[in-house]
Amino acid sequence: MLLVYTQKVTPRIIYIFKHICTNMLGIEIKFTSKIEEFVAHDGFKMSYGKQPLGNEFFIQNTDILLEHGFEELEIKVQPWGNTVCFFPVSDNSNLPFDIFAASFYLLTRYEEYLPHVKDEAGRFPVSESLAYKESFLKTPVVDIWAYKFKEVLKEKFPEMVFNTTNFRAETIFAIEHGFVFNNKGIIRSVVGWGNDLVKLHFHRFIDRVKSWMKLKKDPYDVFDDLVRLIKEHSLTTIFMFKVADFTLYDRNINYNRIPYRSNIKYVSDYAKVGLLLGHYSSQTLKTLRVEKFRLENIIHYPLENILNANYDLGIPDHFNTLAELEFENDYSMGYPDDLGFRAGTCSSFLFYDINMEITSPLQIHPYIFNSNVGKKFSSEELKKEIGKIHERVKSVGGTFRTIFKNEDFSEYYNSNRYFSLLKQIHEIE
Structure with a gap:
């Protein structure tokens, strides 16, 4: 002592x-x-x-x-x-x-x-x-x-005993769009079909038809591939699902769609699950409570994890709201448009409210890399940058936490690039 x-x-x-x-x-x-x-x-x-x-x-x-x-x-x-x-x-x-x-x-x-x-x-x-x-x-x-x-x-104090921490990697998958073509309703599907034709996206048009006819899997439905990787290499992951109402800002599919709910339940057997905030739930306690209740009804256990990937963190009010709703873990502490340590650390910590001068029970788990950043770098540059930061985190026995989206691993994005990054971060040979 x-x-x-x-x-x-x-x-x-x-x-x-x-x-x-x-x-x-x-x-x-x-x-x-x-x-x-x-x-x-x-x-x-x-x-x-x-x-x-x-x-x-x-x-x-x-x-x-x-x-x-x-x-x-x-x-x-x-x-x-x-x-x-x-x-x-x-x-x-x-x-x-x-x-x-x-x-x-x-x-x-x-x-x-x-x-x-x-x-x-x-x-x-x-x-x-x-x-x-x-x-x-x-x-x-x-x-x-x-x-x-x-x-x-x-x-x-040579006799003083300290604990040792070991490096670990943790990946969060932010699921804003569970599907790109399927399960969107007739009106949205027809509008999308028309847009493909007008914009001469014939490859996308054909893929859309094949997905509707069950001749091809929806390109954003990559959950089997991700779960296979998790099982083979014992990866530490969390899947954050959006269950917000459809609005101008939240264009996800309806949370009541059976295939979407099935994917949530399927993933929850192999990884932790959490809530990906919608636009209005990041601003309103009532809306956030509704979304929390929705996801808990799907997974059938209390929701502990939350991610605010796109919006203002609203320090301190938003974090106090999360604690009030009994969320235990927030994974939003990072910059969605740059690599690095927003809070100067790769270790988890409790949130402290400077206005109230109190320590919150909410645990903050900072992330280092959001796949949005990938647009700013070539593949080789990004691998080098991540490699350098990776070594710094390993040197202090910290956690290298990252955020990817399911669409990163689809054929419409550079899936090979992101699978390669994921393996690099988790040190998969």
Whole structure:
């Protein structure tokens, strides 16, 4: 057990110390604001303040963990060994920066509370992020900091025992369109058929007719291929299904269609299942509750997982709504249009609401790669970029989490490219 002295124990201090020390490094911690208790303690101890009390392990603090709410901060990023850091402190400290304040800033998405220019879809754009501006977006800095922190602790406390984490890969399949031709109703099917003719998409027209006549499988119905890969290689995956009503923004098939429901049940035998948010469920509690209920009625067990792949994360209100509806795991923390670590980490963490100054029970599982990004790179460039980030995640025993769509593996997209990427990420020979 590590005894931590700080002049004031705040919710922010409790949150970030427990994440780094306990969740990441496996060290049980206890806090005290009593100098006498700290001095009398014979075991491992460290202080977190402006000045050390003696010759104990000491991290000098900055003020961010003692404050309430948020404000514009002047942040100067500087090199630290083979990585970067910010919130520098004096030479008295065992680390050259306040690791807890910097980690808190990134994990809570502090910068997303501040005024910023949104993108065309109303989201926080990657270009507004500190990590993008300072060129550490593709590095899991929080995990690297924790690893270096562990090494410094080992020097001070050789007997201290730490946990070890192993690299893992996890893939999320976002199922927005379960079928491209079938099960869409007569009107939508006839309109699609007409569009194929008008636009001279004769190959698509023929495929549509063959799919209707059951002479060919619907191109987006790739679930057998994905399940086969999952079974053969024991892949860790989650399938996120959309069950929103048909609108201008959500053009999926009706959730009551038997083939769609059958695919959901079929997949749930081999992988976890979750909810892919529709446009209005990302904005309205009532709509989100309805969609949750729909999917639970199909899979017949409580829904724990959710993905918001296309819309503004709505920090903190949307995450608080998810916790209120008893979702346990959110997989939306990433940038749909760029590679990298939105929260600076490849490890899961609890959401912290800066407005309310409380730790949410909602577990955030950040992703690194969304297949939307594939449009920006050639196949070779993308493999190289993913390979470099893959090695960084492996070096800290993190999780390389990715998002693909079922249509990525259809004949209408470059299915070979995405199967190759999937195998690269999961290290399939």
